[in-house]
Amino acid sequence: MRTHWREVALLATLAGVLGCAPTTDPPSLADHRLDDPPPALSHRPGAAGIGDPDFPTDGNGGYDVSHYGLVVDYVPATKQLKGVTTIKAAATQGLSRFNLDLAGLKVSGVRVDGAAAEFSRNGDELTVTPAEPIDVRSRFTVKVTYAGVPQAEKDSANLGTYGFVPTPDGAFVASEPDGSKTWFPNNDHPADKATYDFKITVPAGVTALANGELVGKPTTAGGKTTYHWRERHPMASYLATATMGKFDLREGRTPGGIPETAAVDPRFKSALDKLYTVSGEVTDYWSKVFGPYPFSSTGGIVDDFAAGYALENQTKPLYGGFAPDASIIAHELAHQWFGDSLTIRRWKDLWLNEGFATYAEWLWSEHKGKRTAKAIFDELHAQPATSPIWAYPPGRALPHDLFNMSVYTRGAMTLQALRDAIGDTTFFKLLQDWTAAHRYGHVTTDEFIALAERLSGKDLSKLFDAWLFQPTRPA
Ligand code: TRP
Ligand code: ZN
Numbered sequence: 001m002r003t004h005w006r007e008v009a010l011l012a013t014l015a016g017v018l019g020c021a022p023t024t025d026p027p028s029l030a031d032h033r034l035d036d037p038p039p040a041l042s043h044r045p046g047a048a049g050i051g052d053p054d055f056p057t058d059g060n061g062g063y064d065v066s067h068y069g070l071v072v073d074y075v076p077a078t079k080q081l082k083g084v085t086t087i088k089a090a091a092t093q094g095l096s097r098f099n100l101d102l103a104g105l106k107v108s109g110v111r112v113d114g115a116a117a118e119f120s121r122n123g124d125e126l127t128v129t130p131a132e133p134i135d136v137r138s139r140f141t142v143k144v145t146y147a148g149v150p151q152a153e154k155d156s157a158n159l160g161t162y163g164f165v166p167t168p169d170g171a172f173v174a175s176e177p178d179g180s181k182t183w184f185p186n187n188d189h190p191a192d193k194a195t196y197d198f199k200i201t202v203p204a205g206v207t208a209l210a211n212g213e214l215v216g217k218p219t220t221a222g223g224k225t226t227y228h229w230r231e232r233h234p235m236a237s238y239l240a241t242a243t244m245g246k247f248d249l250r251e252g253r254t255p256g257g258i259p260e261t262a263a264v265d266p267r268f269k270s271a272l273d274k275l276y277t278v279s280g281e282v283t284d285y286w287s288k289v290f291g292p293y294p295f296s297s298t299g300g301i302v303d304d305f306a307a308g309y310a311l312e313n314q315t316k317p318l319y320g321g322f323a324p325d326a327s328i329i330a331h332e333l334a335h336q337w338f339g340d341s342l343t344i345r346r347w348k349d350l351w352l353n354e355g356f357a358t359y360a361e362w363l364w365s366e367h368k369g370k371r372t373a374k375a376i377f378d379e380l381h382a383q384p385a386t387s388p389i390w391a392y393p394p395g396r397a398l399p400h401d402l403f404n405m406s407v408y409t410r411g412a413m414t415l416q417a418l419r420d421a422i423g424d425t426t427f428f429k430l431l432q433d434w435t436a437a438h439r440y441g442h443v444t445t446d447e448f449i450a451l452a453e454r455l456s457g458k459d460l461s462k463l464f465d466a467w468l469f470q471p472t473r474p475a
Contacts, residue, residue, distance in 0.1 A: 043133035046098035048125050050189045052346050054399040057125065058178045059189025060099040063089040063140075067194050070184055072242055073201040073224075074208075079149045079166045081105070085184045087142040088194075094136045097129040101181040101188035103163075105148035113140050126185055144185045153179045165305050169265075170206055170245030172305035174318050177347060177402060180237040190343045191442065193234035200242050201226045207247045209263055211240060211314045213297050231314060233295055234440050236343050239314040243301055248272055254280035254298065256287060261299040261316065268302045271323035275300050278326050282333045285367065286360070289428065290334070291435040294341035300329065312357070314340045326368075327361045334360030342438045347402060349445050351394040351468065354403070355411020362412060377416040380409060385473050395445060395468030414467040417474065421463055422456040430455050 046062025049055070069086035087100075103124045110119045112130035120127050126144070134140050150164035150171075163179025165172040173183065181188045197215075200208035204225050212231030219226050231240075247263040250272055254260050260283070262276035276299075283298040300317045307320025310328055312335030319328070338360075339353035362373035383389060392406035394414065419427040430452055434443075437451065449464050466474040 351411035
């Protein structure tokens, strides 16, 4: 296909605007005549990162994924995973080659639109060179066949162990911020969301749980069971799960009618009913406060890996080795709106997830007639001026300390300060308008501030600057 030189220039401008400018300069087109054959270099390598300055090699440039078809066979006894990932994508530039993110595991073959492609590995980058270059805006399909023993990320500072974590009876899969590359090749950054099919094969007797809903009944043959799960709403890679093991299940609907699945490792059998009941009640309540529930089912999983944290995996938050109380269930389910349906484009905006989910814990306390959000805020605001929370503005999340307590606590305090400034009516309308305007999409801090100002008719720049960006205690 021919790409007109004016399109090349336009795309270069667009790429610059979108923050994914090519790493190599485009060829000079100065002496190219309009009726010459198209310039060969209108196809160029996709960038090795999606353009998040804090995570320069996470995600990739040059394409946008619409769907992942994951076929996974996992044997807990040997920790061996065999996978075939089929990716449907559209090229956002002419591509001579492109990258996927994949950590460890051995790739045995890559096909692009059915034809064998060349590939190479360098760190967590899998570079694919298709037999034919891919034209800008065209759709293409990539199929990657791979196998091996997945290695979880055991990372820096406060990220703990994440990604695909083997357990005695299966695996615990929680991948924020960039651990989905430990179990399937993908564009591992929340700026590129896609829908998913999961076909997971495990030894008979093992349950495989993924996002969304089951498609048909699991099938068993030759001592193995295959589960087909489908997430039909766009999802960030880090929210994808294939959590496997022995589980006790409770399935049904919330009082408000949303399909629900709760699952607990047998060690947490006594936590099943509370997980099911509270998750249903919380999902229904947030549907009133934040706007309609964005997905087709809700629930939660308690597994036996002592992660010490929970993750808001889309439709099925995952609790790592503890029986969750109502407060953390309220937190993870609030993320279904703030983080999962509305997803950040850049990790520095993480307070839009964690500040909101923490504020939801305070709202749950208030709803239950316990301490009000304002009372919790007041106690925190009384912390001495020397407390690290004031030195650490939540609007400036740092890669080596992404999930610091300021992003959670001071992020939530920002919302209480906003509520005080604009009043309850406008504040709760703002939350609903925010989730409606960006449902299934992406968000930035600037967009939130703009909407808050528009709805309230107030200049809120001083308030947000003091709460999100200054390393001192706001007045
Ligand atoms: N987003 C999680 C929460 O606050 C916490 C978290 C951070 C996490 N990094 C993680 C969970 C890695 C699992 C894996 O609810
Ligand atoms: Zn959270």
